Amino acid sequence: MQEADRLMTVCNSCRYCEGLCAVFPAMEMRRSFSDGDLNYLANLCHACGACYVDCQFSPPHEFNVNVPKTLAVARAESYAAYAWPRALSGMFARNGLVISLIAAFSMAAFILGFAAFNDPTLLFGVHTGPGAFYRLMPHNAMAALFGAAFLYAILALIMSVRAFWRDIGEPISGRADGGSIFQAIRDAGELRYLHGGGVGCYNEDDRPTDRRKLYHHLTFYGFLLCFAATSVATLYHYLLGREAPYAWWDLPVVLGSLGGIGLIVGPIGLLLAKAQRDPALLDDTSYGMDVGFIAMLFLTGVTGMALLVLRATPAMGPLLALHLGAVFALFITMPYGKFVHGIYRFAALVRYAQERRDGLNG
Amino acid sequence: MNSKYDVLVIGGGNAALCAAISARRAGASVLVLEGAPKFYRGGNTRHTRNMRCAHDAATEILTGPYTEEEFWKDLLLVTGGQTDEELARFMIHESKDILNWIVEQGVRWQPSLGGTLSLGRTNSFFLGGGRAMLNALYLTAERLGVEIRYDAEVVDLRIEDGMFLSAELKQPIDGATEMRAAALVAAAGGFEANIEWLKEYWGEAADNFLIRGTPYNRGSILKMLLAKGVQEVGDPTQCHAVAIDARAPKFDGGIITRHDSVVFGIVVNKHAERFYDEGEDIWPKRYAIWGRLVAAQPDQIAHIIFDSTVVTSFMPTLFPPIAGATIAELAGKLELDPTALEKTITEFNAAVRPGTFDHTILDDCRTEGITPPKTHWARRIETPPYLAYPVRPGITFTYLGTRVNRQARMLMKDGKPSANMFAAGEIMAGNVLGRGYAAGIGMTIGSVFGRIAGREAAKNARN
Numbered sequence: 096m097q098e099a100d101r102l103m104t105v106c107n108s109c110r111y112c113e114g115l116c117a118v119f120p121a122m123e124m125r126r127s128f129s130d131g132d133l134n135y136l137a138n139l140c141h142a143c144g145a146c147y148v149d150c151q152f153s154p155p156h157e158f159n160v161n162v163p164k165t166l167a168v169a170r171a172e173s174y175a176a177y178a179w180p181r182a183l184s185g186m187f188a189r190n191g192l193v194i195s196l197i198a199a200f201s202m203a204a205f206i207l208g209f210a211a212f213n214d215p216t217l218l219f220g221v222h223t224g225p226g227a228f229y230r231l232m233p234h235n236a237m238a239a240l241f242g243a244a245f246l247y248a249i250l251a252l253i254m255s256v257r258a259f260w261r262d263i264g265e266p267i268s269g270r271a272d273g274g275s276i277f278q279a280i281r282d283a284g285e286l287r288y289l290h291g292g293g294v295g296c297y298n299e300d301d302r303p304t305d306r307r308k309l310y311h312h313l314t315f316y317g318f319l320l321c322f323a324a325t326s327v328a329t330l331y332h333y334l335l336g337r338e339a340p341y342a343w344w345d346l347p348v349v350l351g352s353l354g355g356i357g358l359i360v361g362p363i364g365l366l367l368a369k370a371q372r373d374p375a376l377l378d379d380t381s382y383g384m385d386v387g388f389i390a391m392l393f394l395t396g397v398t399g400m401a402l403l404v405l406r407a408t409p410a411m412g413p414l415l416a417l418h419l420g421a422v423f424a425l426f427i428t429m430p431y432g433k434f435v436h437g438i439y440r441f442a443a444l445v446r447y448a449q450e451r452r453d454g455l456n457g
Numbered sequence: 458m459n460s461k462y463d464v465l466v467i468g469g470g471n472a473a474l475c476a477a478i479s480a481r482r483a484g485a486s487v488l489v490l491e492g493a494p495k496f497y498r499g500g501n502t503r504h505t506r507n508m509r510c511a512h513d514a515a516t517e518i519l520t521g522p523y524t525e526e527e528f529w530k531d532l533l534l535v536t537g538g539q540t541d542e543e544l545a546r547f548m549i550h551e552s553k554d555i556l557n558w559i560v561e562q563g564v565r566w567q568p569s570l571g572g573t574l575s576l577g578r579t580n581s582f583f584l585g586g587g588r589a590m591l592n593a594l595y596l597t598a599e600r601l602g603v604e605i606r607y608d609a610e611v612v613d614l615r616i617e618d619g620m621f622l623s624a625e626l627k628q629p630i631d632g633a634t635e636m637r638a639a640a641l642v643a644a645a646g647g648f649e650a651n652i653e654w655l656k657e658y659w660g661e662a663a664d665n666f667l668i669r670g671t672p673y674n675r676g677s678i679l680k681m682l683l684a685k686g687v688q689e690v691g692d693p694t695q696c697h698a699v700a701i702d703a704r705a706p707k708f709d710g711g712i713i714t715r716h717d718s719v720v721f722g723i724v725v726n727k728h729a730e731r732f733y734d735e736g737e738d739i740w741p742k743r744y745a746i747w748g749r750l751v752a753a754q755p756d757q758i759a760h761i762i763f764d765s766t767v768v769t770s771f772m773p774t775l776f777p778p779i780a781g782a783t784i785a786e787l788a789g790k791l792e793l794d795p796t797a798l799e800k801t802i803t804e805f806n807a808a809v810r811p812g813t814f815d816h817t818i819l820d821d822c823r824t825e826g827i828t829p830p831k832t833h834w835a836r837r838i839e840t841p842p843y844l845a846y847p848v849r850p851g852i853t854f855t856y857l858g859t860r861v862n863r864q865a866r867m868l869m870k871d872g873k874p875s876a877n878m879f880a881a882g883e884i885m886a887g888n889v890l891g892r893g894y895a896a897g898i899g900m901t902i903g904s905v906f907g908r909i910a911g912r913e914a915a916k917n918a919r920n
Binding site: 104105107108109110111112113114115126145146148149150151152155156157158292293294301302 | 568570584589772
């Protein structure tokens with residue numbers, strides 16, 4: 096935090112990077128920086144790296160200006176600081192280990208549960224037609240378990256982002272307006288600030304590239320498509336009385352397949368890009384958290400696609416258990432892992448849109 | 458022995474890269490020798506942020522037209538006539554096309570930065586600043602096949618009868634320390650980082666100068682060229698200097714060590730005495746005089762003193778102001794005589810006449826009955842805490858250079874054009890900028906003459 100404060104003072108007396116992203120114009124609206132301000136700026140930063148490559152004072156210069164790394168550290172700390180309930184903020188320490196343990200435990204629990212409640216012939220049997228999945232786990236049990244996990248995740252995320260919003264809210268505390276939210280949706284949806292001010296973001300060297308942006312889009316929209324697939328399937332189930340599994344051409348499967356491909360290709364690309372990234376830009380302490388979350392998404396995508404392809408074989412039972420285990424782990428770890436980056440960054444973008452509007456009007 | 462390269466460019470900043478790209482685009486094989494390591498490549502271009510170019514209409518990033526005639530008048534004003542009118546007008550004309558040409562080389566523009574609205578009409582700002590601009594030029598040069606070597610210090614030049622033969626390198630390249638080329642572009646900057654050289658004109662005072670930019674502009678190439686028959690231009694005793702924070706590093710503190718706060722307070726020397734009218738003119742027009750004024754004071758140190766009412770009137774600063782609850786306490790921290798500082802401020806406060814303060818115009822807040830007067834923006838310093846910035850002369854660049862013609866071709870002492878030697882950038886800026894400075898003009902000189910030097914050198918080499 097102290098280092099972030101020092102850097103913002105350096106940057107605020109230079110301002111050359113003003114055109115690169117939202118962080119620097121937001122910085123210029125302030126002369127001193129509270130912890131809330133720094134958390135706001137840290138989450139506004141998309142880590143495109145342009146300000147590092149463009150800075151005349153980055154290391155080895157004695158002013159040692161490294162904004163992407165410093166804000167990455169502050170960002171990771173802010174996730175723990177706003178976690179709800181407070182008692183669980185410790186999950187952000189050694190987050191990679193925590194996430195992998197929970198994922199392993201969750202998948203093991205589903206396998207064991209399936210084995211305990213089902214006859215082996217049923218577990219390794221071939222099931223087809225409507226309701227095939229629910230022969231292994233009753234739909235109501237599935238809906239109750241996942242509904243509860245999902246609602247808990249939503250609750251924890253809302254409480255966390257409320258704390259964040261309050262902390263960064265001064266001096267325009269209060270509600271977000273529709274225009275700013277719409278602007279933030281656009282900025283987040285196109286990853287406007289993961290763009291180095293227009294040329295692309297920086298990863299392994301001083302050549303701009305749009306690879307990370309592409310992989311992030313695949314991952315994010317893949318995730319949304321999978322979410323949409325589940326939502327449509329839920330509506331099918333309750334409104335139309337149509338039970339999964341559905342034919343390959345049916346909407347939930349089409350959405351899920353496209354999303355699943357995104358969730359496989361995107362995370363692989365992001366992991367490769369991370370492995371190649373200039374270490375100077377990375378917060379190495381959050382490596383486990385980043386990789387843990389990307390791996391969770393990948394696991395969800397892979398098990399889901401495997402389930403789709405092999406659903407008419409005896410492997411369906413174990414794969415369903417694995418997939419459900421992965422998704423369950425993803426849900427319950429959402430408020431305590433890298434997933435929150437999207438939530439806080441979105442809130443920061445809303446705040447920025449408001450500040451811009453107020454700045455222009457005032 | 459055949460030359461390995463058509464064009465050898467010595468230097469690595471804006472002018473050098475524009476020359477290298479333009480020569481390469483004209484079909485020449487090009488080698489760039491940058492004396493600095495890769496991180497510090499580009500001399501003072503790293504610290505720049507904009508370029509002054511003429512244009513007849515507003516653009517996406519420029520708020521209005523800036524005609525060639527207006528540019529010329531501004532240049533005439535800042536140089537006090539110490540310019541080569543024909544060359545200057547030629548450069549101004551060429552600057553129009555540079556606005557587009559430089560974009561074709563990958564550089565991106567943005568509107569003027571916060572705090573620089575006064576330049577919004579005349580100057581185009583580099584998106585991401587000078588290092589971003591350099592990075593773009595380097596990427597373009599590499600893509601075109603220009604060869605670039607870092608840490609490539611040139612220790613001697615072989616020149617015969619105004620004809621460049623070869624450069625001698627400190628470290629061998631491909632096993633050879635002698636690099637021949639058909640033509641030379643010298644774009645290696647001035648000598649502002651060479652304290653020994655500055656001492657020839659400024660004496661021991663130069664030891665107290667801070668160098669705002671690269672430590673690599675030691676003027677060695679300039680010195681070699683002048684020693685080997687190239688005609689000099691510009692006043693060797695002069696350099697551009699502004700007042701910068703005395704706590705700044707000796708070299709490379711860059712833009713963020715500057716102070717824009719002179720007009721909001723008073724400036725005293727080590728004897729706690731005022732020595733110049735702080736309200737003479739509007740920033741940035743008078744920004745540049747304070748470096749020399751401080752250089753002329755004992756021990757080359759001064760202090761800008763103001764009170765807590767004006768803190769938010771200027772850009773936030775890298776180094777925080779030094780504060781004292783009383784004048785005496787502040788004096789103690791600045792190692793000034795408390796009685797003397799109290800006396801100076803009391804006399805100043807008593808001399809302030811009522812007026813309506815407006816720092817954007819030459820307002821009517823002034824003093825009466827003290828010497829020197831403060832002719833504008835004079836307000837009492839009376840609201841603690843009392844604050845101060847210690848300042849020293851910060852040297853930006855030097856004026857001494859090599860004389861060139863419209864082809865950026867160096868002229869020899871006898872007035873004859875060199876057979877194959879060209880110059881661009883700070884090393885020849887004295888041709889058009891004999892003294893003074895206008896924001897962004899150094900980059901104009903670099904890009905315009907760099908582009909021309911590269912093109913002409915390529916033509917020369919291929920004949």
